[in-house]
Amino acid sequence: MTLPASPRSAGIARQAVRAALHAYALDPLEPTAVQAASELLGSAWRMDPYGELYLSVRFRDDELRVIVYDAHPAHTHPRLAALCEARRRSTLRVFSALVRDHGGNWGLGPSREPGGGTRTWATLPHRPLAGRAKA
Numbered sequence: 001m002t003l004p005a006s007p008r009s010a011g012i013a014r015q016a017v018r019a020a021l022h023a024y025a026l027d028p029l030e031p032t033a034v035q036a037a038s039e040l041l042g043s044a045w046r047m048d049p050y051g052e053l054y055l056s057v058r059f060r061d062d063e064l065r066v067i068v069y070d071a072h073p074a075h076t077h078p079r080l081a082a083l084c085e086a087r088r089r090s091t092l093r094v095f096s097a098l099v100r101d102h103g104g105n106w107g108l109g110p111s112r113e114p115g116g117g118t119r120t121w122a123t124l125p126h127r128p129l130a131g132r133a134k135a
Helices: 009-023 027-047 078-091 093-101
Strands: 002-004 052-060 063-070 105-110 118-125
Touching (some): 002 009, 009 027, 009 052, 027 052, 027 063, 027 078, 027 118, 078 093, 078 105, 093 105, 093 118
Antiparallel strands (some): 002 052, 052 063, 063 118
16 A cells, blocks of 8 residues: 555554454454554654655464555665664654564565665564464
8 A cells, every 4th residue: 555655644554454454354463553554654754754655464374564665765874874773763662562562573674666765564473263264
């Protein structure tokens, strides 16, 4: 899903993630996944307030992966790159604790998309109940 770099995009993403998880019967992941998407989009918007943001939510192998791409370019100077990463990580403190408390993982790095930018992601494990079909 591509969204404008806008404070309103986090709310749109929350609704979309909530609806997708419900459609796939992944409701137990909803509170964490909705908050994770919102935090990632908020951080991306602060780093790139004029472009577009891209949100991807995918469930596979009992794990939900939430990814946000923004167009904020990588800095070529190592010191600027380190400062920029520290700034981004500081905007994701709540997100980091949320993912860790859920038993998940997260990271950030260069986007693999043709336009470049930054990719920030989280994985949230989900163990289906015995006898329930996987989504």
